[in-house]
Every structure is written in structure tokens, then in C-alpha cells.
Amino acid sequence: MPKKLLCLIPFLLPLPILAQTSPTLLDLQLLAIKARADVTTHSPESIAEFAETRRLAETGDVEAQLELARMLQLGVGTPQDTAQSMAWVRKSAENGYAPAQSALGLAYTVGGKVPIDRVQGEYWLRQGVAQGDALAQTILALEFINGDSSAEEQALAITWLKAAANEQHFVPAMRRMVDVYVNGELGQQANAEDAAEWRAKLTESEKK
Structure with missing residues (x-):
């Protein structure tokens, strides 16, 4: 996932997966992002x-559209301008850019800068999942953990979570896989060995 998108997300909404990060670390990350924005x-x-990013965005460049959204949200x-920022996130998402689809789906799922709309949230997250976006895979999987989901939905959720963790080494997904096997979630039996294996993968990934 582009680092600039990760900078945008904390300003868009209260991100559930960031709640799994150490509060002190998260506060420092947010302060650092704000400081960089203030300086520039x-x-x-x-x-x-x-000006150049807007020019590119207006030509239909989907990456520039999402970058423009970031700059508008941070005031760089x-x-x-939060409203314009979200408008450019939507435009990028509608043009098929997976990171924007995931960001828009997440915004609708948990609220913040847009009203909560679970239908729209799931729609855009599924668009991101279809393109293999790790953030979309993780958030949609968490929705099935936290809600009343069928066995079929739980099977999909564990598939998405494993894909984000194994194929893209997405740390929040790895962290959640530890919990899956500690707590016995998403149709999986609690298993100390599997939990330890995922904990080792997480530790190794966090060192990089």
C-alpha cells in the first residue's frame, strides 16, 4: 500500500485496525504526520x-487523484478541504483504483468524514478485495468477525485475512491472525501452536 495513503487514512476516520497499534506509537505517528504537513x-x-498533482488528477490519473485527496485533507x-478530499477519493475509487476503493469503503464503514453507510462500505471494500487490496481484505474480514456472519462469510473472511497477511505481509492482518487462533474466531479452533506461528511471523515482519 502506498505510504502516502497510509498518511491519509488516520485523518479520514477512526481506523479500527489502528486501534490494535500501541496508543503511544499511534500518537507519535499522527503527530509526525501533522508536523510534516504543518512544515510544508x-x-x-x-x-x-x-498544482501539478491537481493537473494530473484532472487528466484522470487515479494515483494523482488519491494523492490530491491526501493533500486536501492535510492542507498541503x-x-x-475535507469535502473536496473525499470527492477526489470517490473519483479515484470510481475510476478503479483499489487503494481509493478501500479508503472509501473504510470511510463509509466506520464514519468520520462521511456518514456511516454499511451498504456503501461493503460495496467499496469488496471492489478493493476483488483487486487484492490488503486493507480492504482486512477490514472486510473484521466486519465478519464483529458481526453476525454465516459460515460461508467466515470462510471468505479467513481467506481474505490470510491473503493480506501471507501474500502482502500486511501487519494489521498478521496481528489479527494471532487473535483468530487465540480466540477461535472465523470458524477456526483456538490453537496455541498456530497462534505462536502467526506471532512469530508478525514479529519478523515488524523488524523489517
């Missing part, structure tokens, strides 16, 4: 970068 907000370089090179 009114610099000539950031203003020029914003332009006044902060």
Missing part, C-alpha cells in the same frame, strides 16, 4: 506540487 503547508514547493499546498 505554505511552502512554494508544496504549492507547486499541489492548499487550504484544508
Whole structure:
């Protein structure tokens, strides 16, 4: 996942998977992001970068559209504008960009900058899942953990979570896999050996 998207997400909404991160670490991450944004907000370089990003976004460049959303949300090179930021996230998502689809689905799922809409949330997350996006896979899997889900949905959820963890080494997914085998979730039996195996994978990934 693009690092710039990860910078955008904490400002979009209260992200459930970030709640699994150490609060102190998360606070430091958010402060660092805000500090970087404050430093560059009114610099000539950031203003020029914003203008060029908008130009590219208006030509239909989906990555630029999501980057423009980030800059608008953080107020980098332009006044902060949450409504316009979300409009560009949507445009990028509608143009088929998986990271934007995941961000939009997440926004609708947990609220914050847009009203909660579970139907829209699941729709956009599924669009991201169809393209193998790790964030979408993880969030949709968590929805099935936290809700009343069928055996079929639980089977899909564990498949998505494993894909995000194994294939893309997405740390929040790895962390959740530990919990799956500690607590016996998503149709899996509690298993100390499997939990330990996932904990070892998580530790190794966090060292990188």
C-alpha cells in the first residue's frame, strides 16, 4: 500500500485496525504526520506540487487523484478541504483504483468524514478485495468477525485475512491472525501452536 495513503487514512476516520497499534506509537505517528504537513503547508514547493498533482488528477490519473485527496485533507499546498478530499477519493475509487476503493469503503464503514453507510462500505471494500487490496481484505474480514456472519462469510473472511497477511505481509492482518487462533474466531479452533506461528511471523515482519 502506498505510504502516502497510509498518511491519509488516520485523518479520514477512526481506523479500527489502528486501534490494535500501541496508543503511544499511534500518537507519535499522527503527530509526525501533522508536523510534516504543518512544515510544508505554505511552502512554494508544496504549492507547486499541489498544482501539478491537481493537473494530473484532472487528466484522470487515479494515483494523482488519491494523492490530491491526501493533500486536501492535510492542507498541503492548499487550504484544508475535507469535502473536496473525499470527492477526489470517490473519483479515484470510481475510476478503479483499489487503494481509493478501500479508503472509501473504510470511510463509509466506520464514519468520520462521511456518514456511516454499511451498504456503501461493503460495496467499496469488496471492489478493493476483488483487486487484492490488503486493507480492504482486512477490514472486510473484521466486519465478519464483529458481526453476525454465516459460515460461508467466515470462510471468505479467513481467506481474505490470510491473503493480506501471507501474500502482502500486511501487519494489521498478521496481528489479527494471532487473535483468530487465540480466540477461535472465523470458524477456526483456538490453537496455541498456530497462534505462536502467526506471532512469530508478525514479529519478523515488524523488524523489517
